[in-house]
Amino acid sequence: MASQTDMTSQLASRIDTILRSVAGRRILVIGDTMLDKYVWGDASRLSPEAPVPVVRVSRETAVAGGAANVAFNLAALGCEVSLFGRIGTDPDGARLCELLAGGGVALAPGSVSKAVSTIVKTRVLCSRQQVCRLDREGSAASYAVSPGDFGRFVAPLASAADAILVSDYAKGLVCNATLKALSTLPSRPDVLSLDPKPRPGIDYSGVFLMTPNRAEALRLAGLEETPGEFPAEAVCEAIHAKFAPRFLVVTLGAGGMLLSEGGRPVETIPTFAREVFDVSGAGDTVIAAMTAALAAGIGLGDAARFANTAAGIVVGKLGTAVATASEIRAAAGSAVA
Secondary structure, three states: OOOHHHHHHHHHHHHHHHHHHHOOOEEEEEEOEEEEEEEEEEOOOEOOOOOOEOOEEEEEEEEEEEHHHHHHHHHHOOOEEEEEOOEOOOHHHHHHHHHHHHOOEEEOOOOEOOOOOOEEEEEEEEOOEEEEEEEEOOOHHHHOOOHHHHHHHHHHHHHHOOEEEEEOOOOOOOOHHHHHHHHOOOOOOOOEEEEOOOOOOOOOOOOOEEOOEHHHHHHHHOOOOOOOOOOHHHHHHHHHHHHOOOEEEEEOHHHOEEEEEOOEEEEEEOOOOOOOOOOOOHHHHHHHHHHHHHHOOOOHHHHHHHHHHHHHHHOOOOOOOOOOHHHHHHHHOOOOO
């Protein structure tokens, strides 16, 4: 039986091989881009006006969110990333564009428009705990992409990509028309991955990889959440029957990651996380890492372990974050997934 030291060495070697393989892969991200703002402060008393804390603000920060965070995760792995989203010409949009440029993400032509409002999520945190979240966004229809714009801006990028990643936050860009346009592109890579946000009528058929969380997987399968063990076989069979993804990976939080192929569960990988401060953005990290690995020809199991390691790093950070290649190497060298 292999010792823990041997297992750690093997994991570190696999992770290093994957990181070298994904570097330079060209990934096109399509999805709902947003700006994540954080208001940091302390609260020592309640308001006399209502039973709510009075927050004394100490600082404010902003990071890329939604599909933009997915793009940042890919860039942190060394991929060449293009992002097609919907960003306004407002100050928040200008800030998001600055962040993307600084993070090495190429914003696709047609992404910035005065016809849309930049989607903004503002989280108020006191002593590392989220007090509330404020959302600003336009109508879903305003973020839709016309067939003409899709063909003009997305098709050329798709033909040159090693993989396409669709990040759906149900804000309007990812809809049946967008998904159909993707599936009928004259030239696109085999790896088309999707992080879903289930809702009535949406058709996610025929993607290469789908990565729902537990609640999303149950919704996609048409099953109710019930106490007890996750119904893996029923969920995998139902999702495959409806949408036929090549690979299905369900993130189960503390329960790890469930891997499925052909509608049948094949493996469950224990969670890698050692400390959990904030799970926001962990799903972005999982699909980014898995897409990059699969685009590099890595098998499903190793791609999932790679993503599991990266996500374990991200949930140990507060706020929307990414896992860098150096952090992943260090984590793989110190623990067994």
